[in-house]
Amino acid sequence: MSSNLENAQAQMRKGVLEFCILSILSRNEVYPSDIIAEMKASRLIVVEGTLYPLLTRLKNAGLLQYRWEESKSGPPRKYYSLTVEGREFLHALQLTWNELVEAVNLTTKSETQS
Amino acid sequence: MSSNLENAQAQMRKGVLEFCILSILSRNEVYPSDIIAEMKASRLIVVEGTLYPLLTRLKNAGLLQYRWEESKSGPPRKYYSLTVEGREFLHALQLTWNELVEAVNLTTKSETQS
DNA sequence: AACACTACTTTGCAATACATAGTACTAAAT
DNA sequence: ATTTAGTACTATGTATTGCAAAGTAGTGTT
Numbered sequence: 001m002s003s004n005l006e007n008a009q010a011q012m013r014k015g016v017l018e019f020c021i022l023s024i025l026s027r028n029e030v031y032p033s034d035i036i037a038e039m040k041a042s043r044l045i046v047v048e049g050t051l052y053p054l055l056t057r058l059k060n061a062g063l064l065q066y067r068w069e070e071s072k073s074g075p076p077r078k079y080y081s082l083t084v085e086g087r088e089f090l091h092a093l094q095l096t097w098n099e100l101v102e103a104v105n106l107t108t109k110s111e112t113q114s
Numbered sequence: 115m116s117s118n119l120e121n122a123q124a125q126m127r128k129g130v131l132e133f134c135i136l137s138i139l140s141r142n143e144v145y146p147s148d149i150i151a152e153m154k155a156s157r158l159i160v161v162e163g164t165l166y167p168l169l170t171r172l173k174n175a176g177l178l179q180y181r182w183e184e185s186k187s188g189p190p191r192k193y194y195s196l197t198v199e200g201r202e203f204l205h206a207l208q209l210t211w212n213e214l215v216e217a218v219n220l221t222t223k224s225e226t227q228s
Numbered sequence: 229a230a231c232a233c234t235a236c237t238t239t240g241c242a243a244t245a246c247a248t249a250g251t252a253c254t255a256a257a258t
Numbered sequence: 259a260t261t262t263a264g265t266a267c268t269a270t271g272t273a274t275t276g277c278a279a280a281g282t283a284g285t286g287t288t
Contacts, residue, residue, distance in 0.1 A: 004175050005203060007274080008132050009210045014245065015129025016218050018122050023222040033266075042217045050245050052267065057244095061118050074265035075253040089119060094222065096123045101215060103156045104130050108137040108208065121243080128276065147235075163277050166236065171275095188234035189284035 013044060019097060020044060021054065022082065022090040025064065031077040055080060063089050127158055133211060134158055135168065136196065136204040139178065145191040169194060177203050 024030065024038050032051050039046045055078075058064045063086035066078040082090065138144065138152050146165050153160045169192075172178045177200035180192040196204065 004177070005206055008203075008207055010245080011132065011275085012129040012207075012210055012214055015126040016214065017245085018125065020218060020221045031266085039221065042220045043213065044217050044221065047246065048267085049247060053244085053269090056268090063118070071254085071265080073254075075267075077266065089122075092119055093122055093126075096126060097218065097222075099157065100126055100130065103158050104134060104211065106156045107134045107153065107158065108211075124276085125244085131276080145235085161277065162236085163238095163279075164275085167238090168276085170237090185234080185285080187285075189236075191235065 016044070016097070017046065017050070018054065018058070019090075019093045021046075021051070022058070022063070022086065022093065025080055025082050026087065026090055029079050029081040031069075031079050033077075058086070062086075130158070130211070131160065131164070132168065132172070133204075133207045135160075135165070136172070136177070136200065136207065139194055139196050140201065140204055143193050143195040145183075145193050147191075172200070176200075 020039060020042075021035060024035055028034070030038075032048070032055065035051060036046055036048070055064060059066065059080075063083060064080050065083050066080045068076045069079050070076050134153060134156075135149060138149055142148070144152075146162070146169065149165060150160055150162070169178060169180075173180065173194075177197060178194050179197050180194045182190045183193050184190050
């Protein structure tokens with residue numbers, strides 16, 4: 001059983017997961033392990049069991065596409081990239097994120113005033 | 115059926131829900147309708163069916179306390195406030211939020227570099 | 229007494245992150 | 259050539275939790 005704090009912190013991270021993954025894909029065509037590495041470098045942990053189904057979901061929604069590529073060190077990899085629709089989607093999420101940051105700052109930093 | 119975009123946007127907001135509610139309670143002793151009004155003013159929507167169970171959960175976790183207060187215009191109200199433990203919890207969440215904003219900015223704004 | 233308004237509670241559902249286990253391909257070791 | 263290790267992708271079950279919707283109850287007005 002995990003603590004309340006860990007739960008709440010995880011909740012926060014969950015909210016931006018999709019957004020971050022799409023952002024990473026908007027810069028590079030990468031395969032899942034690359035994404036995990038990049039997110040870990042930014043202190044945003046993702047694990048396989050989360051990422052693979054999420055990528056499939058985004059692909060089925062028409063936001064992502066992939067191509068197979070051979071690998072020297074194992075089975076072939078799925079290299080993902082954004083579709084046109086995916087780019088529009090990402091743009092909308094970026095706006096939402098900016099608004100959210102502003103809203104949270106309002107809520108958490110404003111003083112009582114009558 | 116709601117769109118993918120609405121889903122993703124809602125996910126983002128969910129992540130900060132607990133944090134914002136605790137923040138509001140750290141400034142004022144308020145009852146649930148006050149919280150709903152404040153969050154709506156900051157463009158963060160919460161509805162009764164979400165808020166009431168959440169407050170109960172936080173209270174059971176020892177982060178909140180409440181006292182009953184009579185109302186002129188209806189049934190008595192539960193006025194909530196943070197416990198000492200709740201304040202510590204909120205402080206930890208504030209740190210997490212700051213780190214998250216930084217991490218997201220890293221992930222979404224950094225350019226490809228080799 | 230009936231109705232409206234406000235406040236709080238409960239129930240069931242849907243979305244989804246995660247742990248875990250499983251499949252499959254490649255390369256190296258024996 | 260078969261086994262073993264490493265990598266990549268897939269599938270399944272569970273727990274959390276936000277929300278819609280329906281229900282209960284107190285107060286004041288008509």
